[in-house]
Amino acid sequence: MFEKYPFCREPYSVTVCRIEPENNVHVILEAFSEMLDETLVFVGNWEKSEYGRSLKEKFSACKNILLLDPIYEPHTVNWLRSNARVYIHGHSAGGTNPSLVETMNLSILILAFDCVYNRATTEEKCLYWKIAEDLQNLMKNKSGKFAEIAREMGEAGKRLYSWERIARQYNALYQ
Template structure:
């Protein structure tokens, strides 16, 4: 059996959740001594160097970007190359190239396609008009023409069942890689000893404005890490709140030791995501045993088994922070860590993926 992983920038992961997933599936493949051949398709444009291998996986490159408009031909070309090179198990991460699946299934009749449909991408606020129509059609094609479909959250599986009458395998993400570090690491200079922490892409659906408005009316420090310069929304938020004394708005951090140190010093984690299923940043932070205050969408409630605290408005978040006692914080933090160790480890996720590939 030859396995192909498609739909990411590449490995090792340096971009987002799917790249982290692909990297840890490769590491699981290496760690368990799996004899199945494994190939990961990577973007030739998004990777400065083109190493031929990563751990036990062969790497192949397509000369397109893996995100934005080019993601559609990037995924389609990757699918074509995977079936033409004899891969009989294909893991497609995301639905960008799913409109090509009817043709791919005609060409590669032996190949079994397993698609992780990600969040309900077409509902995200950043997609309008034609882009939203294409993404919705791609979601339909992914469900209709994949042999197996993976949802990373039960709320997404419920959406697929209700919309398309199809069943999904629910397999989340691991988060225990966030505990790996080579040293204690150091946080950026000028931060207080302890603080509330938020870490995400700066997008409206992640409720950055809600979090910043709430904490601008509190005394507790908030460290907020994100890509503030990448959008008009991010630049507006930073311009409005950067001078607020208790708000520390940091640019993205990627060094594992620095992220580890930053998370270890947090007293509260604020999670504003309202879309996307099981968010990697949430399950990573749950391993640190810190109380989570999360947006009250169905995705977050499922991920935390309803044991986090939930908000929808700045006023609700502000009230939750003010009312949080040390006893309640310790209880919620312990609950988050117990759930993470039980559900969100890469050994568990890797085992589920490869077992599904065997059965597909």
């Protein structure tokens, strides 16, 4: 995979989502456009809307931001996530987001948009942001505590979202 994605040899943060305003794409890009020493790999459907096209045009010149087109192979997406130092989760609407759950099980640091859904999904065990400045402060204030938070995320993911637990819950529903 390193041949196809050579930028992954260096530390990077990653985001994977539909390019929609409620996923706070503009906030994430704005934050990283001002942190030139931090690399962001952002996977999304940039050409699907005017919102995506305008963001791609505005931020594609940033040397530390790599805007990748959608990747539909789960193995590749998981590889990009699992090799990242930080996962940035911007979803602010909906419920339990599959992308967040999948990343929790990788035991990497997650910086999630601060909303009730993300807090419930993560049992309030990750770090949260609302605006670009919050995200920048979290990225700048890295500490040894990050590894502990990532470990706790992984444990919560495996405990809350295992196939065994979910199957038991469905089974109980049907009985």
